[in-house]
Amino acid sequence: MKTLSIKTKIMLWFTAALVILVVGIFTINFSVSREVLDQSIQERLMDIVDTNVQEIEFYNSSKNEVEEHDFFLSYKGGILEIDDDFCAYLDGISTALIDSENNLLYGSMPILLEESEAFSFTSVGTVTQNGQRYYIYERKLSGENLEGLWLRGVVSENETINMISNMVRLSLWLVPLLAFVILFVGYIITKRSFLPIEKIDQAVEEITASGDLSKRVDVEIEGGKDEIHRLAVTFNSMFDRLEKSFNTERQFTSDASHELRTPVSVIKAHCEYALKYAQTPEELRESLQVIERQADRATDLLTQLLFFTRLHQSDHPVRLEKTNLSDLVEFICEDLTILLASGKSMETDIEPGIFVLADKSLMTRLISNLIDNAYKYSGDDALVKVSLHRSSAAGKGAETGGILQSSAGTSESPASSLSSEKQYVRLSVEDNGIGISPENIEKIWARFYQEDPSRTETASNSFGLGLSMVKEIADIHGGKLEVESVPGKGSRFTLVLPCI
DSSP states (O other): OTTSOHHHHHHHHHHHHHHHHHHHHHHHHHHHHHHHHHHHHHHHHHHHHHHHHTTEEEESSOOSSOOTTOEEEEETTEEEEEOTTOOSEETTEEEEEEOTTSOEEESOOSSOOOTTTTTOOSSOEEEEETTEEEEEEEEEOOSTTOTTOEEEEEEETHHHHHHHHHHHHHHHHHHHHHHHHHHHHHHHHHHHHHHHHHHHHHHHHHHHHHOOTTOOOOSOOTTTTSHHHHHHHHHHHHHHHHHHHHHHHHHHHHHHHHHHHHHHHHHHHHHHHHHHTOOSHHHHHHHHHHHHHHHHHHHHHHHHHHHHHHHTOTTSOOOOEEEEHHHHHHHHHHHHHHTOOTTOEEEEEEOSSOEEEEOHHHHHHHHHHHHHHHHHTSOTTOEEEEEEEEESOOSTTSSOOSSOOSOEEEEEOTTOOOOTTSOEEEEEEEOOSSOOOGGGGGGTTSTTOOSOGGGGGSTTOOOSOHHHHHHHHHHHTTOEEEEEEETTTEEEEEEEEEOO
16 A cells, blocks of 8 residues: 555545445445335325225215216115225235125235234234235225225235335446446546646656756646645745755855955965965064964854854744843943944934843844944944934834935845834934945845955955844844945944834
């Protein structure tokens, strides 16, 4: 059974179930049919006898009008008229007119009753003669001059057996024919039902063999919106995620390799220089200092790459909890203010008592990255403004003020459910730095992207991962990011989150 296809298994189980069902039904039917048919014949016997009673009349003299097919008997100085509707034999039931001395006056009887037995079957009874069993029912006539007359009905038990035999003969050809039709229809339905699955299987095999993750299963398969159609849609969704993940990882690997190649090349070059050409301790120290800086740069890059990896691992789940965002932003700003270089400053406008559902460690990294990015792309006289306020609107325009009124962009989580009916938190970080050109607004969220490529070798160790990290953390929290920027004047990044 394990080697059979599902379609074959279904047909085998369906056939077995059908056979068991048919055999069970006929077994039960034949076991109760005899009793039911016996009861039916007895009721039929009584009904015919009772009906025939109405067809007998007595007249004291000859009738003036005589119906052509009626039967007449002389009885007690008068005439008994037996109407032509009198059923002497019908459906195996014999009915006869008997006088009080057990003499047959009209009709015929398949059996003869002894005088001791006659007139004792006022309800249906049984008599066995010559090995054959009969049902008997007698009805006494009433009316003027009809005293002493009886109608006796008799039917053989064989009538029941004959009816059962007819049922069996009918079943012997009808049941196999019905079973064949059901199985044939079941086979057609099963084959048509599994045809889309075969198409899905072929499509998946083609994708697997070719390695082309851009191919998709044809969702316009027969079946409409049933389970198989949903299966095809699920497969396509899976391939969408696989293709996106594969392309992302391929681009990520390429970019990471490119970024690591520079520090590794520098380290290797200075190692070779120190080994071959360095003559004095000062030359060795200079080479080691360069190697140390490049090692730090590579370490920073690997640390950030490790963060991205852990961010999507199931064994490092995000823990969203009620967080006082006002206190968190204030603490981060205080810590970063201490580290500011001469000439750089920070202004804060933080509304107290704002709470959100957040992972505290991830939110700390998001805020720190936004502030760090603001200082990184500002001059020596950098001024960074950090503000946190509640807002009744999720979209742009909910916040006023500031010097920026130009190029804008938005990064919103696909799963975000921001609605204008809720209260929101707007965290803004504004700088007076170099700004972002309008054509590059949507590119800044990509990993390893930098607005100014010449800054890749700065002491700030900028790899173009900070904003990508900010976006992923915002997506995890169901928020969105807004960007307003004017080249040469500065940028403002705004995080919008649901408030609790």
